[in-house]
Amino acid sequence: MVSAKEFAIWLKDKFLHERQGITLTRRDINKLTGRQGFSLSFVNDTHYELMRYGIAFVTDTARENFYLIPIKDCKHWRAALDSQFEKELYCNIYPIERSSG
Structure with missing residues (x-):
């Protein structure tokens, strides 16, 4: 049985240079x-x-489905909006209100 760390190393070695995400199933x-099964802590440790x-x-x-997603080139959300719209269009963005509950 492979540990989360060993599995992570294997995933890194095989898929580190993939530009798109990779999907795996539980199977x-x-x-x-x-492993016959694994816990959420296995997923968290691998992550x-x-x-x-x-x-x-x-x-x-x-x-049931798992995803390896490269995050090296992620943009800050404001930069992503800059590339989609003119800066003046989102100057009226306000923080998301918390629901009372």
Whole structure:
């Protein structure tokens, strides 16, 4: 059985230079790691190890599909808006209101 750290190293070695995201299923991870099941802490630990290399390891809410996403070239949200619109168009953006609950 492979640890989260060993799995993260394998993922890094194979996919570090991918420009687009990579998807894996739960079944893929079970086969690659030799595990019959794994916990959310395994996912969190894998994510932690990969973030040092600019790769996010995330899952959907059902934990059936997993994604390796390169984050090295991410833009700040304001810079992304700058490239989409004229600066004056978003000068009226206000913080998102918290719901009372």
